[in-house]
Amino acid sequence: MWRPILFVLLKSEPDAKKTAALLGWLQMMGFNVQTHHNEEATVLELTGDNASLDVAMLRALDIVAEVRPDWVGEKPAPPYSQPDGIVAAGGVKFGGGDLQLIAGPCAVESWRQLSCIAQSVKAAGATLLRGGAFKPRTSPYAFQGLAKEGIKLLLAAKELTGLPVVSEITELSQLPLFENIDVIQVGARNMQNFELLKELGRVGKPILLKRGAANTIKELLLSAEYILAGGNEQVILCERGIRTFESYTKNTLDLSAVPALKALSPLPVLVDPSHGTGRAALVTPLALAAVAAGADGLLIEVHNSPECALCDGEQAITPDEFRSLAHSARDIWPYRYRY
Amino acid sequence: MWRPILFVLLKSEPDAKKTAALLGWLQMMGFNVQTHHNEEATVLELTGDNASLDVAMLRALDIVAEVRPDWVGEKPAPPYSQPDGIVAAGGVKFGGGDLQLIAGPCAVESWRQLSCIAQSVKAAGATLLRGGAFKPRTSPYAFQGLAKEGIKLLLAAKELTGLPVVSEITELSQLPLFENIDVIQVGARNMQNFELLKELGRVGKPILLKRGAANTIKELLLSAEYILAGGNEQVILCERGIRTFESYTKNTLDLSAVPALKALSPLPVLVDPSHGTGRAALVTPLALAAVAAGADGLLIEVHNSPECALCDGEQAITPDEFRSLAHSARDIWPYRYRY
Amino acid sequence: MWRPILFVLLKSEPDAKKTAALLGWLQMMGFNVQTHHNEEATVLELTGDNASLDVAMLRALDIVAEVRPDWVGEKPAPPYSQPDGIVAAGGVKFGGGDLQLIAGPCAVESWRQLSCIAQSVKAAGATLLRGGAFKPRTSPYAFQGLAKEGIKLLLAAKELTGLPVVSEITELSQLPLFENIDVIQVGARNMQNFELLKELGRVGKPILLKRGAANTIKELLLSAEYILAGGNEQVILCERGIRTFESYTKNTLDLSAVPALKALSPLPVLVDPSHGTGRAALVTPLALAAVAAGADGLLIEVHNSPECALCDGEQAITPDEFRSLAHSARDIWPYRYRY
């Protein structure tokens, strides 16, 4: 797994004795140190538990020019928190060898809507139910979600169907409402809401962290690190499309993120082709592609009558289409790329 | 000013009598209605105070197929909150005909650092002082700011120099600490933290809203609308670079945003060439360009010893360089593009 | 299939008689005309053989404000050239129900290199052989290809293995050298080299047209139209990644292009995960994803010793890895998304 490290840049022509002393001390502190020299500078690359290091003290040394946290190139770092890559939520396991299908409406709109969709996605093979109660919307005049009432309806649908439930949090103060929600989702717009991530690091519950529309793969891992560093190792990553110049789709779904995240981290990886394309007709082919690429699961928006959905209706598929998607995805599952 | 509007899509071949009745009712409700026909559909475009409209009721009408909030193309909408475009903060005015220069360190690090920078930027012509106490950082291992202590130091620097101060908020719960801060900054990563924006709409204080790195000009205006709609008309917009494929600069500073925002809104517009380029050597030429393009002010990171800054040191300029920048910017000011 | 059309904007309040006359004349000329009215203007949307229309004459009419060619939204246009979507090349068929695997080195380097790779990819299941003789390189100091000599070696490899061959053209004057090449490739950098495309419209040979790194799906179709309009209907489209802010991969492979191109055009669609990711370790998972999404074939760079390749070695896989890729791709083929 990629891990942040510290780079310590020494001043030019550092005193040899002091340098040796510093190296000895760092190794004694448990750091793995690699030294890089070039004509102009010497850089020490430190991996290990940097949380216990006094950076200010390091900076104060007279042979040190600069200290900064950064990332290892492509090499694995020594053990830290070591999440095992299997996240259990309400009876199902992400990353444990089974395909997880999270399906449901973008927003919870009413009991009639939700109960109907919940039952049909369960029948069609969904293993978890999703539904938004708090909706971050670009315009203040767009539908903002049913809030507390939406959470209640979602929990009722959980009872009705037995499916574990996933819902998005948009503000710290909502946290108590999520007590019985099985997986807390952090949406793309909040991927770098670091205060929220820190708090979720102290929660004993799976967190589904979506990649921001303008964030790199490494930034997604650094945001995950905010949660892991707090002690919560139940993090599930999710690719949901990035912002590019292409305007035919709402976002550009970056399926390279699947093998990239698998190479850099043990965490389970999901794909959301609904937000990733923004067009219902593209959801199923991209869902199959995600499974073939080795994703551990899918997040699919399903609506009984997409054209009337209060938000993002143009990307929702019907329960019938979802049944067909789930069937095809399970057909491909045995032939997927394995990590 | 661009304003969100509602589009009402009628079902095909709507009953003529019912359509006439609907139009009459909407006009009676104070809406300005434009009707668009094409071969396939009739669309009503509504501008006016849509807050008072029951969307669900509209949707329930049997001639209505769909209702959705959206934006007017390029035409001005009727009066709403009508901010006058001048925002007063601690004795200075944004958008009132004077060039405002906000300068200071990225992060408040110590009293010695801050007091020294504050005095030198004042002497060099800064009209407000900036300094971050809460720093949103990509990595959990990077310096996160001095928090409450940073705010205290900033207020002390305000007393020392007489300069009004600007600082960034990253979480709702920090709000009480900002009581004596003159301008509350919402950073790029929080441009779509809608819960925060809603709360700032209820605050009687200028808000400096920065454009997100992956957000369009219109999305910036919609985020501003979250604050305006809450009743706070003291919003200052700020262009600070967007994320593109170009890697020589940290972001691509989009100076077209200046005339675009001026055309679409009366709000004052600032430019931040420090984050916008990420390279100290590029800050001054881009600052002059921003002034020539008609920006109302600049946000400049200044550090007494940039190479030792705890964050973003590579983009900070020295107090001496800032003095020269301020001088050149004031030389160009009389020849700038006028709106 | 999407087709370019003409939009004719009438002046405001056009004379009714003249408008009727114009409409009658356009229909008589064989155009399919749709009329759009709104409060401000009347727009005629013309589909049909606009090649035969005198645009200047139309513009000169006193009721016409503007004439411009553009694209139909999402609706199919009437028959033009009507490619049937099956392209035959040297005994194989693209779009005919079989998976086509084009494999080989980025650049032809020597007979020893090429003959060795050609035989191993054939044994591993490739159906065509690729190899570049003319290489467009960002730097003038990078290896530029063996040119004429490279074409000769490729033809020798064709004879040796019986595989049809694919090679890239970078300049019109090279055309005579491609006489015995089975498929002429137009690379991403030349997707909008319109003079080259026009000439290839007059060639009786399949053209593999790659999407430019900064071009939209619709622009790719318009470039294809340059070839189709010249009378050559043997066009194969290829997605190979677009340029985005993500830096972990060389490009962002946009697999949404597969269903999008299938919806908008009957032409066969290939995917190149080698250029699309720029990393050998990502090629196989993305290749499987492309097949699952319904692509008609793959373009894969294979090299006997990737680390010594003269160009793009970091994205080439070995013949052994290709064998495994081909095997897995054929396993998924029966379960792919069907159009």
Add this chain to the structure above:
Amino acid sequence: MWRPILFVLLKSEPDAKKTAALLGWLQMMGFNVQTHHNEEATVLELTGDNASLDVAMLRALDIVAEVRPDWVGEKPAPPYSQPDGIVAAGGVKFGGGDLQLIAGPCAVESWRQLSCIAQSVKAAGATLLRGGAFKPRTSPYAFQGLAKEGIKLLLAAKELTGLPVVSEITELSQLPLFENIDVIQVGARNMQNFELLKELGRVGKPILLKRGAANTIKELLLSAEYILAGGNEQVILCERGIRTFESYTKNTLDLSAVPALKALSPLPVLVDPSHGTGRAALVTPLALAAVAAGADGLLIEVHNSPECALCDGEQAITPDEFRSLAHSARDIWPYRYRY
């Protein structure tokens, strides 16, 4: 000026004697060699005339693992062609201390149009006349330019006004027609048409090279290097906007390119705010910004009746607007950033 260099990666634990011998030989050959060691490898960084080096021979040495051309980080390389950064064209000088204003229509449409615009831009202060005879257009059904006839009209306008003329080449075979054209423009779509660039390296005429919409600043310099390496040192660079997710403007004008190109190269730098914004209302503020940032000149599209232009009419300004732009630009010129 940035220059391509070679990196030679030695195998791990190279024989010390052989390494010393290699270093001695390289220095003897005139190379400037820097050696970088780290735990895993030794890399030699070579600057100097690498054209005279036999790369294959280097590769064959048993201590060498890999050889590849690349770029120096940020440091200047030793003298090569050394363009002095002043390009003379038809009596005017780019980069010589005067502001150059190139103005004229996007496309030459008729003598009446061209002569009228040419005379008005001259009167308004233009120092060169532009006009396209060969137009690269996204759609094959869009106006493609008057070709040979357009060049003739442009030369007639040159005679009429005395202004030197600039026109775009789109294909090698057009070159003889450009004999009396003062500056040959290579458009954004051809920035990486390397065969064309190589040929222009053998022409004794100024080349105006525009940055591609998806190309980085360094790629622009490498394309310039294709021309310089051929012996033609009269290269003028031009920023004209890059492709991003922002849709309000046609492109995002990247004014950071001005100081970046000035830092990395001695070549003159122009800015084209017409293509850079795609909106007439944005052209003047961005033109002033470009001058303030230190550009050596501007490229402005002017049309007598923009709304009737056969191409790109929405970004052209009128002769009157150009007069005002030229006046304001000259006002700012003395206060611009200096390099």
